[in-house]
Amino acid sequence: MVALAIFSTGLFAQKNNTSNVQRPKLVVGLVVDQMRWDYLYRYYDKFQNDGFKRLLNQGFAVNNVHIPYIPTYTAVGHSSIYTGSVPAIDGIPGNDWYEKSLGKSVYCTEDESVQPVGTANVKVGSQSPKNLWSTTMTDQLRLATNFQSKVVGVSLKDxxxxxxxxxxxxGAYWFDDSSGNFVTSSYYMKQLPKWVNDFNAKKVPDELxxxxxxxxxxxxxxxxxxxxxxxxxxxxxSAKTxxxxxxxxxxDYQKEKDNIRTTPFGNTLTLKMAEAAINGESLGADSVTDFLAINLASTDYAGHKFGPNSVEVEDVYLRLDRDLGDFFKYLDKTVGAxxxxxxxxxxxxxxxSEGFMEAHKMPTGFYGEGAKKMYNQLLKDKFGVDKLVLSYTNSQIYLDNKLxxxxxxxxxEVKDFLINQLNQDKSILFAVDMKKVAQSSIPEPIKTRIMNGYNWQRSGDIQIIYHDSWLPSYSKLGTTHGAWNSYDSHIPLIFMGWGITKGETNKDYKMTDIAPTISALxxxxxxxxxxxxxxxxxLGK
Structure with a gap:
């Protein structure tokens, strides 16, 4: 394959004539939700040349990238990719967590101080990044260019x-199931830009x-x-099978618009919205580097619904491959190869899926059904006090310190007793006091991943690590994720385009290495x- 001609073209200076810093016109971050690394090669022979194969053949593939924390959930992953950090530092230990100081469960981006923009749905629109403690590489680009760089985020998920x-x-835009439109919040703006309203008016989902x-x-x-x-x-x-x-x-879509999330059309819609953002915001059109952060979420919804070995998931990836090919051609045309x-x-x-593993004689099982109730009963029987467990979230037990x-x-004493009881459960590999992980007899890399995922203000008191391929009881159909194991933590990473050399490596890298790599570029x-x-x-020389 011939590599992109990227090393002698496309070099330019910032608007400030005193600077000769060479940068690309546009950086595009593509995060494919719930994409296992092995999908690149499981479906390789059915991919066309313009999507995943273009990335692999013209770019640089980093084949041994793992997530260095638990739990491996969506909000945590996106935060880590863009901050180069971990929950212990960046403040995002899950999609949700129990905030002891507030006495309630908290969603990662919820913000009651802002209002919805583009929708009447208050829950959908009351969102912001206020819970994220660290800056992102997109923040740093804005700072480096005195806020001349444009940064846009697009996803079905807020x-x-x-x-x-x-x-x-x-701007940051996400899909509103109640209207079928992309929306935002007053954290970013008072009203949707014309280009977003124009895109919503096209009713692209209906056509798809x-x-x-x-x-x-x-x-x-x-x-x-x-x-x-x-x-x-x-x-x-409404399907019966x-x-x-x-x-x-x-x-089905007209009745419940969130159904589009679980099909390949959700990815198509997202990339069409991304193209509208490039055109509407003139991304990559001048000498100041812009950044487009795209999440392709339908792969996650389909995975949860059907499991990794389903025809549905394979079809989602084959169609995504075609969509990526079209998107790269759009970038070539508008920004320039x-x-x-x-x-x-x-x-x-x-x-x-648990059923798939069982059918093929692999170790598996279910865990966690009625966990909070069971743990409270154990502690009540021992200590005579009820409801000592506030929450069981992210495979973590939150205890009521005040009680x-x-x-x-x-x-x-309470924690030690409960941990000893937990370690008798056949589904549990390790149970550990979050404050004593460093002194525990847990092997690497699990020990470090627990410590990296432990945010002392937002995480629980006891971390549970379950046996390989055991799934929570709510995942009896389809699948889920969240564990330290390779099936949840081994992710693809490919770079392509301006400033990127061609090749691959099997050296050990972490998700946290992505942000500093782009920052260095x-x-x-x-x-x-x-x-x-x-x-x-x-990085090309």
Whole structure:
């Protein structure tokens, strides 16, 4: 394959004539939600040349990238990718967590001080990055250019648009299930820009779903997947079985617009919105570097619904491959081949379905059903005090410190007792006091990943690590993620375009190395909480 001609073209200076800093016109971050690393090669023979293969053949593939913390969830992943940091520092330990100081569960981007823009749905629109403590590489680009750079975040998910776009972007937009439109909040602006209103007015989702959902290729060619209608798959919309074709999907979308999230059309919609952002904000059109942060979320929704070995998930990836090819051609045409830099990665992977594992004689099982109630009963029987467990979230147990103090209970004694009980559970590999992880007999890399994921103000008191391939009881259909194991933590990472050399490496790297690599490419300061290092092999000389 011939590499992109990117090393002698597309070099230019900033608007400030005193600076000759060379940067690309545009950086595009593509985060494919729940994309396991092995998908690159499981479906490789069915990919066309313009999407994933273009990235692999013209870019630099970093094949041994792992997430250095737990839990491996969406908000945590996007925060880590863009801050180069971990929950202990950047303040995002989960999609949700129990905030003891508030006495309630908190969603990662919720913000009651802001109002919805573009929707009447208060819950959908009351969102901002206020819970993120560290700056992002997008923040640092804005700072480095005295806020001349434009930064836009786009996703079906609020958190996957908001957290990558940082604290002071040009805009962040996400999908509103109640209206079928992309919306934002008053944190960013008072009203939607004209280009967003124009895009929403086109009713792109209606057009995408009008013919239902059938396989891109003849279904007999989906040899990388389990038979259609496997018993561990969930149901989509009004379908009675998880089988193609989904002929009633257009009607299902009109009834419940969130249904589009679980199909390849959600990714298509997101990339069309990204193209509208490039045109509407003139991204990459002048000498000041801009940044477009895109999350492709339908891969995650489909994975949760059907599991990694389903025909549905394979079809989502084959169609995403075509969509990426079209998007790269759009970038070539509008920004110019050789003038932009792309990186593609994932926020986390995903486990095989429990039913799939059992059917193929692999170790598996379910855990956690009625956990909070059970743990409270254990403590009540031992200490005579009820409701000592406030929450069981992110595989962490939150204890009521105030209630323990009121009843003159020794906190360490309570934790030690519960941990000893937990370690008798056949589903549990380790249970550990979050404050004593460093002194525990837990092997690496699990020990460090627990410490990196422990935010002392927002995480629980006891961390539970379950046996390999055991899933929470709510995932009896489809799958989920969140564990330290390779199926959840081993993610793809490919760079392509301006300033990127061609090649690959199998050296050990971390998700936290992405932000400093892009920062080094752009010659900007690392994000404030960064703990990663630039992947120097990637950067062209």
């Amino acid at each position: 958190r996957a648009s908001i957290l990558p776009a940082g604290h002071n972007p040009t 779903v009008k013919n239902g959902w059938n396989t891109l290729l003849p279904i007999s060619e989906y040899t990388e997947s389990s038979p259609d209608n496997s018993p561990w798959e969930g149901l989509l919309g 998880p089988t193609f074709p989904y002929n009633n999907f257009a009607a 050789g003038n932009y830099t792309v990186f593609l990665t994932a926020d986390h992977g995903g486990a095989h 323990m103090a009121e009843n003159k209970l020794n906190e360490d 752009l010659k900007i300061q690392f994000p404030s909480g960064n703990i990663g290092n630039p992947i120097t092999e990637v």
